[in-house]
Amino acid sequence: MRSWAMDSSLPRPGVVIHRGRPAAQLQRDEPSVASRRRLQAAIGGQDAGVERSRERQVRGVFILPYQRLLDEASFQGVDLAPLIAQTPAEHFDEFSYGSELVTQDGAIAALTELARVVDLLPDVVDGPWDRVAAWLADRLADAWHARGPYPGLGPLLTAAGLDRGPVLARRVLDDLPKGVTDPWPELDRAVTENRDGLVGRKARKAWEHLTADAARYRQLRVMSRFGLTTGQARNLFDGLEPESVLDNPYNLYESGLDPSLAFTTVDRGLWPQDADARAALAADPIDEPVTEAEDDRRVRAASVHVLERAAEQGHTLLDEAGLRKRLAHLQLEPMYDPVNADFEIAVRDFAPLIVKRELAREAARGRLRDCLAEVSVLIAAAVRARVQAPALDVSWHWADRIAAVLPTVEDPDVAEREARNQIPHVGQRMPAIETETTAGAGGVRRVAPCSSPLQHSRSCIARRFGAVTQETPGSRCSTRLPDSAPSVPGR
Numbered sequence: 001m002r003s004w005a006m007d008s009s010l011p012r013p014g015v016v017i018h019r020g021r022p023a024a025q026l027q028r029d030e031p032s033v034a035s036r037r038r039l040q041a042a043i044g045g046q047d048a049g050v051e052r053s054r055e056r057q058v059r060g061v062f063i064l065p066y067q068r069l070l071d072e073a074s075f076q077g078v079d080l081a082p083l084i085a086q087t088p089a090e091h092f093d094e095f096s097y098g099s100e101l102v103t104q105d106g107a108i109a110a111l112t113e114l115a116r117v118v119d120l121l122p123d124v125v126d127g128p129w130d131r132v133a134a135w136l137a138d139r140l141a142d143a144w145h146a147r148g149p150y151p152g153l154g155p156l157l158t159a160a161g162l163d164r165g166p167v168l169a170r171r172v173l174d175d176l177p178k179g180v181t182d183p184w185p186e187l188d189r190a191v192t193e194n195r196d197g198l199v200g201r202k203a204r205k206a207w208e209h210l211t212a213d214a215a216r217y218r219q220l221r222v223m224s225r226f227g228l229t230t231g232q233a234r235n236l237f238d239g240l241e242p243e244s245v246l247d248n249p250y251n252l253y254e255s256g257l258d259p260s261l262a263f264t265t266v267d268r269g270l271w272p273q274d275a276d277a278r279a280a281l282a283a284d285p286i287d288e289p290v291t292e293a294e295d296d297r298r299v300r301a302a303s304v305h306v307l308e309r310a311a312e313q314g315h316t317l318l319d320e321a322g323l324r325k326r327l328a329h330l331q332l333e334p335m336y337d338p339v340n341a342d343f344e345i346a347v348r349d350f351a352p353l354i355v356k357r358e359l360a361r362e363a364a365r366g367r368l369r370d371c372l373a374e375v376s377v378l379i380a381a382a383v384r385a386r387v388q389a390p391a392l393d394v395s396w397h398w399a400d401r402i403a404a405v406l407p408t409v410e411d412p413d414v415a416e417r418e419a420r421n422q423i424p425h426v427g428q429r430m431p432a433i434e435t436e437t438t439a440g441a442g443g444v445r446r447v448a449p450c451s452s453p454l455q456h457s458r459s460c461i462a463r464r465f466g467a468v469t470q471e472t473p474g475s476r477c478s479t480r481l482p483d484s485a486p487s488v489p490g491r
Helices: 033-043 047-056 066-071 089-095 104-123 129-147 153-159 165-175 184-192 201-212 214-223 230-239 242-247 263-270 275-283 296-312 320-328 340-347 370-388 398-405 414-429 453-457
Strands: 354-358 365-369 435-440 443-449 460-464 467-471
Touching: 089 104, 104 129, 104 263, 129 275, 153 165, 153 214, 153 230, 165 184, 184 201, 201 214, 214 230, 214 242, 263 296, 296 320, 296 340, 296 354, 296 365, 320 365, 354 370, 365 370, 398 414
Parallel strands: none
Antiparallel strands: 354 365, 435 443, 435 467, 460 467
C-alpha cells in the first residue's frame, strides 16, 4: 500500500491521502489558523489544489476535499466530523510517523474508513467519487488477498517457542503452490528438515511438544487467523486455555488479557473477505463456526467494544436503545443490526462481562461493563455509609473562612454579594456529611468521600450564577455555569 499514508502527529487527526509529502490534519473541533494553513499547503492552495487533485484522482492518489469544506460558506457551523477519515484506533501507532508500511490489517482498517467517508461525499461536494470508491474497493480486495488466511502465523510460532517463527512462516506461505491454502503440512516439513537453517534443536523440540498436544495445536491454528502482534500472541496463547478459544474465539478480546487487542482484529479474522482465506478457514473450522452476522457471540463482543469506547468518551452506562444504535453503526463486514430476537438471545449471555441496571422510573434498562459496575457499587456504599453516619461536630464561622479564601472584590455586584451570603448555608451541611460534591446546572458532576476533616478546613466552596462547586486540595474541579451566565474574567 505504498500509494498513500496517514499522518497521526495530532491526537485522533483527520487525514489527507498523499504520496511522499506531509499530510494535513484536522482536529474534531473548529480547525485553527495553523491547521488551515497546513491543509492548504498539503493540497497546494485552494482552487488550484482542488483542480490538480481532480486531474490526479484515481491514479494512485486522491485528496479528500477538506479545503472546500472549510471554505464553503454553507458548511460554516456544520459538524464535519463524519466527513473526516480517522486513523484506526487499533493501528494508531503504525501511522504515527506518516509511515508507508503498515500491517495488512492496518491497511484494511484504513481503507475501510476512507471508503466510509468517500461514500458520504457525493451528496456533499462534487467530484469523481464513484471512481474513487471503485479504486478503494480494488485496493481493499488487494489488501484482503495479501492478508491471507493466517496473518498471525509468525507471531504464534514465536509464542509456541520457535524464535524465528515470523521468517519461517513467511517462507512457508510464500512457497505454497498456487491453489493450496493449507500451510500446516508444509510447515511441518519445513520444521523437520530445518529449512534454510531457521529451526534449531530447541525450536524443533518445541514444535514436537506442540503438535503432540492436539488441543494446543488446534488453538494455535485458530489463533493464527488473527493479525496479532508477537506480544499479543504470547499473552493470549499462554493465558487462555484451548477450550476457551475453540468454543468462542471472541474470548481473545473479551478476556482482557491484552488491552491492546481490538475487537475488530478478532472480527476480521472470523470474517475474511478473500475467497481463498474463507476456503482455508472452512477446511479447518472450530466446532461451532461463526457463520451468522447476528451470532450471539459476536453481538456480545461487539457490545463490550461499544461500551468500552463509550466509557472512553465519559459514558459509564448506555441504555439499550443507545447501545443498539451504536452497534448498528459499527464499521464491520458483514454489517449487522440485530433484531429484537437476536439481541435478546445475546443478552442472556451478557453476564458477567456486561451488567444490567434498571434506569429511573423503570423507563428502560441500562448496560455497563462489569468493572464499572463494581466501582459504582463501591462508591455508592461509601457515600451511603457517610450520609447515614452521625454528622460531624463542625462549628465553623463560614463567613470569616470564605472571606479569608476568596479574593477581595472592591465593588461587588449583586451576584457576588448573593454568592458570598449563600456559601455558608451550603458549606455548613457539606462537612457534616463528610462528602465532597461537585454539582452544577447539569446535575452532580462528582461525588467522592473526603479523606479527613483537615480537607474540610481548607475547602473553598464557591457559588456562581446557579452553579456550586466544592474544591479540595488534591482535586481539580471546574464550576459548570448555565448557558445564560455572563463571562466574568477573574471569577
